[in-house]
Amino acid sequence: MPLVNGGKIADDSFVKLAVDTPLPEGGDILVPAERFLGEADALVKRSGKVGVIWPNSRDIAELVPYLGKIAVVALVFPTFRDGRAYSQARLLRERYNYRGELRATGQVLRDQFVFMLRAGFDSFDVKKQGDAEAFMQTAKRYSVFYQPTGDGRITALHRRMQLRHSEGVGT
């Protein structure tokens, strides 16, 4: 499964650990939420980076005390039809000011890239190679947006206000 990070296919330095896999000495690891919460102190003290895989049915607020110490939050799309992780992503970015890597995992497909980018995701465990290769092209599919989200793209309503005011200057 190719990882898209920073807009292009990238190597994934993180190793996914199961609940009971022994902890490697070094290296970057991604840990399921339950294990992370159980061993948080030990995990964040390791030399490698640590990230957490957070299920879409668990309150994201539980993760808030650790946000400064983790490198990746991976949110899960068990199927692309299940949109709970979009809310979790926006809460992390917009309410809890999480600035680390926010990764979409699970059934991550091309036709959801724009929504995911807008919700605050910046890395993607893409299901299909072809989709990963088409990432940049797909991300540019839309140039106008109606809703304000934390991604900072200017909304239609505000663009109209700008146009109004700039027109107003001339008259």
Place this chain on the structure above:
Amino acid sequence: MYAYDEIDRTLVNERVSEFRDQVKRRLSGELTEDEFKILRLQNGVYLQLHAYMFRVAIPYGTLATNQLRALAHVARKYDRGYGHFTTRQNIQFNWIKLAELPDALEDLAKVGIHAMQTSGNNMRNVTSDQWAGVAPGEIEDPRIWSELIRQHTTLHPEFSFLPRKFKIAITASDHDRAAIKIHDIGLRLIKNEKGETGFEVLVGGGLGRTPFIAKTIKHFVHGRDILSYIEAILRVYNQYGRRDNIYKARIKILVHELGIEKFSREVEDEWQHIRNSSLQIDDEVIEDIRSRFTYPSYEKLPHMPDELRQAAADPDFEAWRKNSVAPHKVQGYSIVTISLKPIGAPPGDANAEQMDALADLADKYSFGEIRVGHEQNLALPHVAKRDLPALWKALDKLGLATPNVNLITDIIACPGLDYCSLANARSIPIAQELTRRFANHELANLIGRLHINISGCINACGHHHVGHIGILGVEKNGEEVYQITIGGRADENAALGSLIGPGVKFDEVADVIEDVVEAYLALRERPEELFMDTVKRLGVEPFKERVYATR
């Protein structure tokens, strides 16, 4: 009329090109049907019994004549020459080819029409009063707010994969023609004591397998906060709505399971976090949207022109005028409802020739504007009273002057087993037979206002729960069986109907309905007592006794 600006046009064009690419990838096999299904649903494309069905949005039921002509063009070029107007201000084409869909969408995009989110588990077409902006006594035009919400809910990055579909309706009149109480969110536009615009917000209404009338979650939300409040409701629903069972996934079930108090506390908590954010709408933004709605320059016309006085001598004209023509907020003008319920035909259908001709009539008599109502009829919202006789003659030639608006043959029906892959029973033939039984205008007039709603399965697209008489087709041991309810209504006093007895077979339905009507005529206190009021006064029992005594 709302006129798209460059931003709206760009978005719709980008959507069309995205869908073209998706169709291409589906046809090449790059996308599986499972992956493609959701993408096509989000563009209004269903797979029905015989073909793909294409549902196009008519936001808040307002159409310009060039838009209606474009719909006629789609019917002619890509379908079989007709379209079907639905109960949620959409139009459906039943015989479209997948490979041609992107072209159809592109043709529609040229006149500012789209099919985004007309199906799928996302926020559906925002609906409103078909008399918005012209109804006497209306607080203000609810379409300004409908358009604002339409934009906000279009391609929403957080709420495009909800547990289930989500429908919003808005009214600004005391009399609710938008059926807001059977919507996921119903908004009633009101003014506070300072004269500021806001909304009573209702939540959790819906029909289907488990019908609920919406409950008030907040008595007043200021207009500037309406987007953040809706967003708060959706965020709670997106996270906590059930996804384990499709029949329990609508917000009405979450509201019911949590209780409206607990649900409203959750929403309130969420809202406090986001209400003072960029979701807050300033007056300038509202004014900008308002400025892109155009209103006719009405003439100063007499209340009772000579043309109307003279036509009153014609009983056929009078029969039509009495049930099709409603008061307008401007003196000398009327709102004309156009019945799409001719005797013996499927409710809500219009062919391409009718659509084109109607567009011409709207240009001539209604400042180029047409409306679509949830009762599956159309309306011309600004007709000068002096033009009514001429308009009536023209409509009559087109088969569009059936004088049955709000009468027993003005039936709402879903497509049923004739088209729909979910249906268990036929709806259209039941409607057709009933219109024949009550074809006599004198009889229909004697009965008075009476709405029959027919659904061909429990999903209730024909709104049977809220019909004054509701007919629900189910399948029992391989046979179509119909359950009859009475006492439902979809207006400001919305209520769910009650069963009057055991289900009946397909060819008995019309007889039973005739008996229900006969019982009503015998039971009513006086001719002015409407069916609804008799049912309310007496309950179901006396109807049950009379209808089932001999069965």
